[in-house]
Amino acid sequence: MKKTVFFGALTAAGLAAGMASAATLDDVKARGSLNCGVTTGLVGFAAPNAEGEWEGFDVGVCRAVAAAIFGDPTAVEFVPTTGQTRFTALASGEIDLLARNTTWTMSRDVDLKFEFVGVNYYDGQGFLVPKALGVTSATELDGATVCIQTGTTTELNLADYFRVNGITYEPVPIETNAEGQQQYLAGACDVYTTDASGLAATRATFENPNDHVLLPEIISKEPLGPLVRHGDNEWADIARWTLNALITAEELGVTSENIEELAATPGNNPEVNRLLGTEGELGAMLGLEADWAKNAIMAGGNYGELFEDNIGENTAIALARGLNAQWTDNGLIYSPPFR
Amino acid sequence: MSTLTDPPKPGFRLSQLIYDTRYRSITIQVIALVLIVGAFWWLGNNTVNNLNALGKDFDFGFLNSAAGYDINQRLIEYDNQMSHGRAALVGILNTLLVAFMGCVSALIIGVFVGVLRLSKNWVVSKLMAVYVEGFRNVPLLIWILLIGAVMSESMPQPREFRGEDATQSMYFSDNVAVTNRGIWIPRLGFANSISGEDAVAPIDGATPVAAGGADWLLILGTLALSLIAMRYVRNRADKVQQSTGDRPTIWYQQLAILVIPVGVVLIALGATIVSPYLKGFNFTEGTHLRNSLIALWVALSLYTGAFIAEIVRAGILAVSKGQSEAAAALGIQPSRTMKLVILPQAMRVIIPPLISQFLNLTKNSSLAIAVGYMDVRATLGGITINQTGRELEGMLLMGAFYLALSLLISGGMNYYNRSTQLAER
């Protein structure tokens, strides 16, 4: 194409983000880095630290995918997106992968033409209220003022829930979590509703977290996961199986500490061997190196390590594994076998 | 052989298209037209290709499907089962509301500050200068966020009004409640409402009242008729003054025409003031001016007001000093000189830039996004686009709305400007 020559010059000068053609993997390899869409800032999930490096649970998924492709977890460009802009950024090819606590819904999958490659966090929409209100159930919230992030599924869930229960509410739309937190703490709304994980993360940063309670109602299913564009199955496979590799690694007890040892020589567990590339050709099937999964796991640890380091009980956010425990521990986290 | 040069050949040669200034302009325009049409064709073609590649179509049908989200401030009836189109309309009305309120208050603030800034009082003029420079030189967005934060951080919560040991109380004998969720003011309810809405008692035991569009239309219609009648009376007084030199006293007629018909209508409708009161989590009844509306409105008015103040000041300074001296010589009181002599002349200088400030304010109302005010950008251009994935259609509609609004305002104001312009010789 003629026009692309000029754009090509700009690419070389670093101004063009790349081409969104059918073979995303080729584009990513040619570019030398993965463009990964994340939130503009949610504690524990994705936020830049004082040095400007991105950290968090969703960021961990991006780094794992980059490591699987390049063997280098830093070969990622993080593109901050808002609830309003994330889908267009993905559809237009500005980002290759969106890891921004996005709920997997049918219309997003089918109508917006995206492909969710799995679930990295099973969530549900909850309500956070001050203890002083004396509310114990969401059904008591008739007439309450509710802070809610716009452009999310929570907005629609909330409308449905209150309609079904025949109670009224006053929505206060907000753009970002930081804004919601400020409004809620100031008492400009009685209730803050979003994914329960986000509520826990937000509550953890309060001055007095114990003055606030999460109501028992979880009014929706919110399976959050990374997603890619429709139409490039090879690329979707890479993202999907990188996530699965992290999950399987935890299940099989492969951690960032023992992985070097396990990957050095084939051990006696054939699935670990296949996962780490010491046996079989799983990497080549994806079009990646044999040690792709090893690199992905080494980027930030297996699923469990990512969880514990970023949002687990020892962090400020202090989320319990709950639904997100391995299926062997009565959770929902379950990866298809590596075979 | 003739030494004479050839007479210019009749007819047309192709080279004239380039070298003859008469035809060259046509050539250039045709080339420009071709280039522009080509560029649009290229853009359109790209769009079609891109839409095909994404498997999307270009269809406004989404406007009829259920929106599914709620809007807190609605001037017309709306619930989440109504269509995206209706939601867009609610947003449009909210944009118009805040733009209108902002224009009115910005004008008032601007005129006051502009006049006060020229005051001989040192403290006042310096204070006004600080206000004007402070607002002009800091982005509007920061002001909106700041005022929104002031509203939500430093006002009392509704629950502080509750109970025997309430730490807060309402103003104006329990009629106005200022909270960090906005301000509740009393509203009018009509016991004999003609709008067909069900009458509901605001508090147990009170008269059941309702309020609907029809009631307000009736009141506003009466008011408009009264204004026309007042104008007629004033014109007649002018005529009497022209012919006899004496101006009949008409202020009591004017007042009667203004007050009596509206009063009669209000009494006939059974108007009662419905005050807000605390119920459950929030105040109820009355009119709720939400934080988002107040923050946006106040910030827009103060910001644009600072610009208008400068325009007003420049306009007043543009009136030559001889005018005020002439007014003094004619014996016009100093307090009336401003109103009768200076401002009318300054208006001619003020109005054109004032129009563009009103336009700016209207466009800046799209910053509603910063405080979550549900304007057209938030409904049609925000949530609807996000839930349906119709960026192209949604953005086109929103752009068309803003463009139409801008053209309407500037068209209307230009018409007014032309009618007040000095007929130049």
Add this chain to the structure above:
Amino acid sequence: MSDTPVTYVRTQMLDQQAPPTSEVGPVRWMRENLFSSPMNAILTILSLYVVYVVISHVGPWLVNGIWDADSLSECREIIAATGDGHHSAACFGVITARWHQLVFGYYPSELYWRPVLALVVFLVGIAPVMFPSLPRKLYIVTMAAPFLCFWLLWGGSIWFPIAIALGFGVGVVAHKLLDANVSSLAGMIGAILLPLIYWLYICGPLAGGLASIIPLGIEFVPSRSFGGFMLSIVIGLSAIVISLPLGILLALARRSDLFIIKTCAVVFIEVIRGIPLIVWLFTAQLLLNYFLPPGSSFDLTLRVIIMVTLFAAAYIAEVIRGGLAALPKGQYEGADSLGLNYWQSMQLIVLPQALKISIPGIVNTFIGLFKDTTLVVFIGLFDPLGIASAIRATTEWNGIYWELFLFIGIMFFISCFSMGRYSLYLEKKLQREHR
């Protein structure tokens, strides 16, 4: 008459007496300026009361501000330890800890000298335009400045900016040669077409080739690392600089006699000005990729710069149109009577004067644009406000609010206020010159 005896004549001058105390010094000043009428006295007292309320509320908070704290909780502990229990102290620790992000975004800290140097280069480049008394040789810097700034900011191989700059050289040479040897129209067309061909087909390979032969460059910084005030300044300045030529062309087109060209310019200007910037930014974010050939995709910062440039061009066009209209008609007629053609008369007579009148307006447009760059926060770019919310999203500073706004507001105030003063100074100077 003169012989009437005079009973008393003062023979020496009286000493000068001090004026009454009410007519001198601060008392007089106060009487005249503050309490000249009851109305004025009320206003004065009211104003002083407002000032008092503001200072008594904000003053202690400002003065007691804590400057050395690494997190909000630490800051709150310090306040609780020292204060009287009220939360009336600011936590400016966030600014000492994060000022570099507020100013430079996520630009690598060891490369901060580059944007600073770029700003210096830009200022030196713009100096001869702003202050005509400077030597004209400085115009060389003016011409090189855009490319140098671009290279300093983004880095990478030096050959790309040089190769792109060469395109303008190609244009100038083509114009000179064709204008002299063929015709002026051919010169015009050549000056536009040849550089375009060069940029489309030759520039990229040439730069690539040179870069592979002599790899000369500095570390490349992706535009995603740009943020804070640096991003605002980069967007604002590049938009203004690029929009100037566009704005001039649009203004000329709008005043043109050619119907189609005039209509196009009017439609473009009115459409751009009729729609809020934020809608245009969302267009850049959501729609621009639809309009480009399938597969091509720009980086967001560049898309924003393009959109803001188009936006600014419409406003600049109106400012320059005002300048063109303010020029006395005799200047146009004088140019015509000298036998200059349209482009010559514009270039030699009209534009130099019109642009000079327009400079204050251009500066004002820039101030507005600079303030409007805060809107890019809504499409996920890290302008100062975006950085502020990113800072608030970290565990250390979660919940901090006023201090960041105050800092950002003051920074904007200082820059916009000083530019506003400059434009005022220019206006006054122009008025003096035109007398």
